Amino acid sequence: MYRIQEGKDREKNILLIPAMLDAHFPLLQYAFYSKNYHPIILENEDNITDMGLRYVHNDMCYPSILCIGQMLSALQSGKYDLSRTRLLMPSAGDGCRGSNYTSLLRKALKNAGFPQVKVLSLNVKGVERENQMKLEPGMVWRALFGLFYGDMLMLLLQQVRPYEKVSGTAQACWKHWVRVLSEDLRTGRNLTLRSLKRNFLRIAEDFSKIERTGKTKQRIGIVGELYIKYCHLGNWDMVRFLEEEGCESYTNGLSWYTLYYIDSHLRDSRRLEKAGYRLVGAVLERLQKKMIQALRRFGFYSLEPFSILKEEAKGYVSYSTQTGDGWLIGAEAVGCIKHGCRKVAAVQPFGCLPNHVCGKGIYSSLCKRLPDGLIVSVDVDSSGSRLNVYNRVKMLLDFR
Template sequence: MYKIDESKDREKYILLIPAMLDYHFPLMKYAFYSKNYHPVIIDLEDNVENIGLKYVNNDMCYPAIMNVGQIIAALQSGKYDLKRTRVLMATAGDACRGSNYIGTLKRGLKKAGFEDVPVLNINVQGIAKEETMKVDIGMAIRALVSVYYGDILMILYNNVLPNAKNAGEARVKYDYWMDILATDLKEGRHLSVRWMKKRFKQISDDFATIEQNPDKKQIVGIAGEIYMKYCHLGNWDLEKYLQDNNCQAHTNGVTWYMLYYMDTHLLNKKSIITPFCRIAQRILANIQKKMIDEIRRNGFFTLDDFMTLKEKVRPYISMNYAMGDGWLVGMECAGYLLSDCRKVMSVQSFCCMVMQTCGKGMYSVIERRLSGKGHIANADIDTSGSRMNYYNRVHLLIHQN
């Protein structure tokens, strides 16, 4: 696999990517390096919401407003040569506002005076084919590997951070492994399944050396729509708020979403590629199971692998609704309660119709069917929403018996 030479990046186009997966994008960005592009994950936060509202209708969902706001803020910053800048937007392309992100972004860019900046997209639904970024095998491998590595680092970091005796040690370990894995991805080496399993063991063993306080804190699971769950901008720093309030936050990994998406969107279609998708799913599920085995071997908390969890929660949720995050949200909520994690906070955008119908329709049913196992709270996040009310909702969950 080709090496990434960052010294030649001055000759390339800048590829601006709005934030979404806090733990994964620092590694995943290496999948988008090519002979033509140098990817940049936008880290601007100040006034992003207001900029988004200026160029996007406030009836759009919160992730769309924040993504467009970040992109326009980056273009307005003066840091980039607009003639050598491109924008990349990923979308699931489902029957929700996510399928309109590209058009929404283009209208926002035009209104802001950046209509000449090209917009590329990545999706598997065939939306805007002429503007879809071509993905080669090297990009696909780097992206897949980075998703697994992002998962294990996120899960282990959140396991050890709240109980570590030495403040800052968890972050040192996290940064150390980020550097090593980034080097692997840049150089295109150690990306085989055998090496991934070896890395899982090394990472888990290294985090296990962090000395922990004996008094364990209560675990609060975070579930919900993908952007709101994984991006601190989307969930208003929910993870940090839980940690500051004497809790251990746990966010389930992106590989569960990946396998859910394959299960509901690719394997249910009659196509010539369906048999190959089934084989790919089995391989990816096997890698995930190995990752979980290594996490649990050292006593760390995580949910079951996707295949096991799906069968375990089948009596408690309906799996008929597969739009957007669909029954994945219910699966994770039920999975937490069945794993003795007694409290789950589910977050969604106020304007997300999929989450309003599917997610909210499941919570009370799951609590009734798993009576006595714990509590599921949910909160809508919107530009007009009150942060005080939001944190009060979380606070009530933390102190609920």
């Protein structure tokens, strides 16, 4: 496994990655290291929307404007050697407009004066093979740990921080574990499945020891499009807003999306590949169940494991809607309502077809069939305002 020396820029290329996964990238970033790539998760936020709108049509979905704007701003900063800089753009490789981001980014680079900067595609569907980022076994293994540790820490932080007696205690615990786990991911030590399961318990126990007020607060589920759901740039700091309004938020883990993707996007693969993906899916779900067991052992909340979540959504969603986040959007909403999170904020980019069909198109039906639940749909767009978004969410909070 490649040994990472984070402070030294000794890899062949600099790999710029747009901010997408707030809770996961502090750990998941180590999965992108190899002798060829020195990854940098971009943190620049100022004026990235305006920058994106200069080079991307405003009818494109909001995540594309933000990602491309953030990358172009980074290149214009002068911080990076352009001769060895590469840009990474993930792609689901399906009918979602997100699969066109790489071509949009290349066009924007040319128009902005950076035609020499190469764009790499991160996908497992064989899209743009000549520009597909090559994954090594060590990178995939590190990604496995980054995925589940990111889920664990996100779920715990969101459930403890709103109730902590001493402000900042939960965040400090989160930072402590990020430091500990980052060291393991850098050095390659303790990256065994036994260590992963043991750490699930240790992390949950640590968070359970934080003194809490004991107050009862509304728990608001957040479902929707991947980028908008997991990135504060896309959802306009929705988690912070909910906590400031005296609520607890629940965002389901990325491992559920990973299993959904294997289940829905990769089942049409060749026979041998399909068998391999099924095996990977089975291993991931076993680990997910261990994570959920650790959470519940110490009194924390989680939706059901993926296969149960999918089964519980039967009859409420159509499994044939598999583009983008597809039926998972509705399934997570159903899971929240059925399991103690009756209010759901459904966030998506304005004009996102999968979310409008698989999300907005069924919310009224779900509320009629699950009368204890309430879903408010929230569109985020470059032409919108935080005030409008927050007001729609306030309707959800104020409804009794």
